[in-house]
Amino acid sequence: MYRLALKMLFADRGKYVMLLSGLVFATLLMTQQAGVFVGILEWTKGNLKNMRAPIWVVDPKVEQVNEVKALRDTDVTRVRSVPGVAWAVPMYWGILQARLIDGTFKPVQLVGLDNATMVGRPSRMVAGRIEDLRLPNAVVIDELAVERLSRGRPHPIGIGDIFEMNDKEARIVGVCRTEKSFFGYPYIFATYDQALQFAPKVRKMLSYILVAPKEGRTIEEVAAHIRSTTGLMAYSEEHFGISTVRWFFRNTGIPTSFGMTIALGFIVGVAVAGQTFYAFILENLRHFGALKAMGASDGLLTRLVLLQAFAVGAIGYGIGLGVTVLIGSLFLRKGMPPFSLPWFIPVATLGAILFICAIAAAFGIRKIRQLEPAIVFRG
Amino acid sequence: MAEALPSSPLAPAADIAVHVRGVDKTFGRGEAAVQALKGVHFDARQGELLMIVGPSGCGKTTLLSVIAGTLEFDTGEVDVFGSALHDLPPSEITAFRRRNIGFIFQSFNLVPTLNALENVSIPLLINGLGRKAAESRSCQMLEKVGLAGRERDTPLQLSGGQQQRVAIARALVHEPRLVICDEPTSALDRDNGRRVMELMREVARAPGRCVIVVTHDNRIFKFADRMTEMDDGRVARVHDTHETYDGSHH
Ligand SMILES: Nc1ncnc2c1ncn2[C@@H]1O[C@H](COP(=O)(O)OP(=O)(O)O)[C@@H](O)[C@H]1O
Ligand SMILES: [Mg+2]
Numbered sequence: 001m002y003r004l005a006l007k008m009l010f011a012d013r014g015k016y017v018m019l020l021s022g023l024v025f026a027t028l029l030m031t032q033q034a035g036v037f038v039g040i041l042e043w044t045k046g047n048l049k050n051m052r053a054p055i056w057v058v059d060p061k062v063e064q065v066n067e068v069k070a071l072r073d074t075d076v077t078r079v080r081s082v083p084g085v086a087w088a089v090p091m092y093w094g095i096l097q098a099r100l101i102d103g104t105f106k107p108v109q110l111v112g113l114d115n116a117t118m119v120g121r122p123s124r125m126v127a128g129r130i131e132d133l134r135l136p137n138a139v140v141i142d143e144l145a146v147e148r149l150s151r152g153r154p155h156p157i158g159i160g161d162i163f164e165m166n167d168k169e170a171r172i173v174g175v176c177r178t179e180k181s182f183f184g185y186p187y188i189f190a191t192y193d194q195a196l197q198f199a200p201k202v203r204k205m206l207s208y209i210l211v212a213p214k215e216g217r218t219i220e221e222v223a224a225h226i227r228s229t230t231g232l233m234a235y236s237e238e239h240f241g242i243s244t245v246r247w248f249f250r251n252t253g254i255p256t257s258f259g260m261t262i263a264l265g266f267i268v269g270v271a272v273a274g275q276t277f278y279a280f281i282l283e284n285l286r287h288f289g290a291l292k293a294m295g296a297s298d299g300l301l302t303r304l305v306l307l308q309a310f311a312v313g314a315i316g317y318g319i320g321l322g323v324t325v326l327i328g329s330l331f332l333r334k335g336m337p338p339f340s341l342p343w344f345i346p347v348a349t350l351g352a353i354l355f356i357c358a359i360a361a362a363f364g365i366r367k368i369r370q371l372e373p374a375i376v377f378r379g
Numbered sequence: 380m381a382e383a384l385p386s387s388p389l390a391p392a393a394d395i396a397v398h399v400r401g402v403d404k405t406f407g408r409g410e411a412a413v414q415a416l417k418g419v420h421f422d423a424r425q426g427e428l429l430m431i432v433g434p435s436g437c438g439k440t441t442l443l444s445v446i447a448g449t450l451e452f453d454t455g456e457v458d459v460f461g462s463a464l465h466d467l468p469p470s471e472i473t474a475f476r477r478r479n480i481g482f483i484f485q486s487f488n489l490v491p492t493l494n495a496l497e498n499v500s501i502p503l504l505i506n507g508l509g510r511k512a513a514e515s516r517s518c519q520m521l522e523k524v525g526l527a528g529r530e531r532d533t534p535l536q537l538s539g540g541q542q543q544r545v546a547i548a549r550a551l552v553h554e555p556r557l558v559i560c561d562e563p564t565s566a567l568d569r570d571n572g573r574r575v576m577e578l579m580r581e582v583a584r585a586p587g588r589c590v591i592v593v594t595h596d597n598r599i600f601k602f603a604d605r606m607t608e609m610d611d612g613r614v615a616r617v618h619d620t621h622e623t624y625d626g627s628h629h
Pocket of ligand 1: 406407413414415433434435436437438439440441442
């Protein structure tokens with residue numbers, strides 16, 4: 001009987017296709033938008049992914065990693081003297097304009113690494129050596145920079161090529177790979193001292209102090225220690241990431257606008273799938289009535305309707321998720337827009353779709369349970 | 380010859396298939412209330428094809444629904460092959476229908492998206508039979524009603540007469556003791572109507588079975604073993620042969 005119930009639904013082409021499209025669309029809208037949203041949140045943590053350090057020390061007013069309030073140079077020494085600190089090094093981060101060979105400008109993110117240790121250096125070099133940053137005017141650029149800064153050149157920009165930042169020549173000694181970041185600008189790495197040469201002069205230039213705990217000390221413990229003794233803010237890498245995401249939730253319309261689109265997907269799913277399924281039940285009410293007259297129990301009919309609803313839900317979800325993954329991988333290949341599909345998005349969407357199906361089924365089941373089997377004798 | 384009712388409210392005799400005593404049924408309430416059955420007494424015997432006739436609106440379909448266990452009634456007793464429907468809870472009435480009643484409807488009521496074989500196998504599947512067994516029995520049944528080779532056709536690919544024969548196969552496939560038909564021939568031409576009724580009479584002759592047909596199609600009156608004539612919610616007369624009823628009373 002279960003097989004026949006499915007056939008009843010699948011053979012009703014018009015309704016089945018409509019039902020399926022509603023569910024596919026709802027799934028697609030929910031997962032895809034959630035994926036882009038999580039992707040954006042991942043981008044906001046770009047600096048934390050590209051410059052790795054156990055502890056980040058910043059101005060106490062700084063809540064997220066894309067925001068800089070410069071520290072005093074002496075703060076590095078103060079942090080170094082906090083018990084439990086193994087090392088503490090300065091880092092510069094700022095947005096500059098790079099001048100291309102055709103005279104146009106492109107914004108870049110300049111990162112200045114501690115001259116001696118190069119803490120926070122890119123983790124994956126594609127060409128060249130990071131140590132060559134110690135050469136005069138040397139920079140390492142990321143692959144995005146190769147793409148963006150090559151304009152007007154016969155060949156893609158590479159090792160040995162020169163471009164200008166702030167009227168000063170930068171010589172490329174290496175190419176690295178980085179993760180996408182919120183601003184979407186290429187990363188340019190230099191030594192700390194060299195970065196200060198490129199950057200416009202202001203009174204305070206120190207963006208972050210990167211710190212590691214001594215062996216045997218936990219990150220949280222040392223961070224707390226830094227906070228209490230220096231009055232500066234010290235985040236663990238993870239904490240800074242969470243704080244960054246939280247800041248975007250509180251201070252931007254991004255979560256609301258995505259939340260509304262996702263809710264819209266859900267509502268469309270309920271409306272289209274719910275209505276179509278209910279129409280399917282109504283149209284087949286005679287046949288459900290006949291089944292009832294022939295002795296099908298309410299329990300059996302309930303199971304048949306649930307099976308129909310959940311079967312079409314599962315298929316719609318499957319197709320919707322498939323399309324999302326397809327579109328998502330396209331996004332990821334193009335690098336735009338941001339996209340990330342952690343496990344909880346498909347799981348939550350599945351829950352939402354099953355909920356939609358359960359609601360749709362519930363209305364149909366109620367109708368069928370109220371049905372007098374004697375209606376089958378009426379013309 | 381016409382015999383007057385009501386008869387005495389005795390326990391059903393051994394060969395009685397359906398035994399109805401003093402059944403009332405009112406639809407709606409207050410101003411809009413319609414009393415469709417007014418103290419109906421009715422019997423159908425095993426081994427007979429009984430017709431219920433009477434003017435439109437006199438309560439034939441309502442009585443049929445009560446006998447089939449698809450409609451609750453207000454007062455009275457209904458005994459079908461030893462099951463006292465007035466005493467059974469709804470779930471047991473459902474189980475009773477599943478095992479004992481075969482239905483044939485005026486409008487066939489076949490599921491249009493399922494083929495003939497699948498439609499016929501429904502009562503067996505509802506009774507818990509496996510798909511293989513259900514399909515092989517349904518196949519035999521379709522052959523019996525003259526539809527061998529049409530198993531995979533959907534109702535829309537079949538003529539009205541063929542559809543009704545599929546419906547008959549569906550009504551008989553689980554070998555119910557009581558077969559209930561409401562206007563089975565009204566959508567059929569004379570030849571198809573005759574074929575259907577010949578089948579029904581054959582079923583009624585089988586031991587321990589009974590067929591009740593509601594109709595006002597006088598072309599098929601001749602297939603009746605007995606006729607129960609209804610009028611205004613009551614059984615007016617019972618004819619022991621179809622020959623004494625000519626439908627001229629209304
Ligand atoms: N579900 C219902 N609700 C209200 N009135 C009904 C319903 N079913 C039947 N009736 C009324 O009960 C009476 C008997 O109907 P029915 O048994 O269908 O008659 P017949 O089958 O002899 O034409 C009619 O007056 C009809 O209008
Ligand atoms: Mg009727």
